[in-house]
Amino acid sequence: QSLLIQPPxxxxxxxxxxxxxxxxxxxxxxxxxxxxxxxxxxTAPKLLIYSNDQRPSGVPDRFSGSKSGTSASLAISGxxxxxxxxxxxxSWEDRHNGEVIFGGGTKLAVL
Amino acid sequence: EVQVMQxxxxxxxxxxxxxxxxxxxxxxxxxxxxxxxxxMPGKGLEWMGLIYPGDSDTRxxxxxxxxxxxxxxxxxxxxxxxxxxVKASDTAIYFCARGASGYIFDYxxxxxxxxxxx
Numbered sequence: 001q002s003l004l005i006q007p008p009x010x011x012x013x014x015x016x017x018x019x020x021x022x023x024x025x026x027x028x029x030x031x032x033x034x035x036x037x038x039x040x041x042x043t044a045p046k047l048l049i050y051s052n053d054q055r056p057s058g059v060p061d062r063f064s065g066s067k068s069g070t071s072a073s074l075a076i077s078g079x080x081x082x083x084x085x086x087x088x089x090x091s092w093e094d095r096h097n098g099e100v101i102f103g104g105g106t107k108l109a110v111l
Numbered sequence: 112e113v114q115v116m117q118x119x120x121x122x123x124x125x126x127x128x129x130x131x132x133x134x135x136x137x138x139x140x141x142x143x144x145x146x147x148x149x150x151m152p153g154k155g156l157e158w159m160g161l162i163y164p165g166d167s168d169t170r171x172x173x174x175x176x177x178x179x180x181x182x183x184x185x186x187x188x189x190x191x192x193x194x195x196x197v198k199a200s201d202t203a204i205y206f207c208a209r210g211a212s213g214y215i216f217d218y219x220x221x222x223x224x225x226x227x228x229x
Contacts (some may be wrong), residue, residue, distance in 0.1 A: 100213075102155060
């Protein structure tokens with residue numbers, strides 16, 4: 001069981017706005033920033049959002065991130081079929097001399 | 112252009128040793144962390160550890176400390192992940208990635224599939 005809790009699945013129809021949550025604690029999200037990764041089957045993950053709400057160059061502004069307290073969210077507006085993928089949040093955990101932790105991942109289906 | 116290229120797939124028997132590589136180019140290798148991430152079949156991402164090639168500072172996940180060794184050769188901009196004795200449970204895809212500010216993994220290798228079976 002990951003220290004960052006994500007819903008295992010999410011879904012939406014084209015054009016909709018969907019959000020994916022990532023719930024942590026005071027020892028991780030509560031004191032560190034959150035990054036989000038997108039992964040298509042059989043490929044490497046891709047950085048989607050970093051430092052809670054920053055988009056790397058080339059990531060469409062349909063993707064946005066936010067953080068409040070010990071939780072974070074990824075929002076995808078104007079959902080497209082090509083957004084169907086797995087999404088992972090990640091943060092820094094301060095216990096055990098520090099470690100990177102990933103959420104369990106959310107499989108997004110575009111119906 | 113930043114690129115991260117990993118070594119090819121490996122098939123090993125239990126008990127064999129293994130070392131896989133991650134070669135970076137297009138940036139100053141010594142100024143960024145390299146992280147390793149495991150993905151078991153059909154499962155999520157697990158962080159294994161980080162190395163800062165500039166001074167070889169290495170951090171391990173508690174889950175992987177003592178199970179693997181992370182190293183780097185800055186003369187050839189390459190990081191390594193090695194096992195002294197693989198197990199069937201090590202069967203997975205292993206990714207390396209450049210770590211900006213430690214754990215912002217902004218460029219990923221293509222992954223190395225490790226299959227361990229007798």
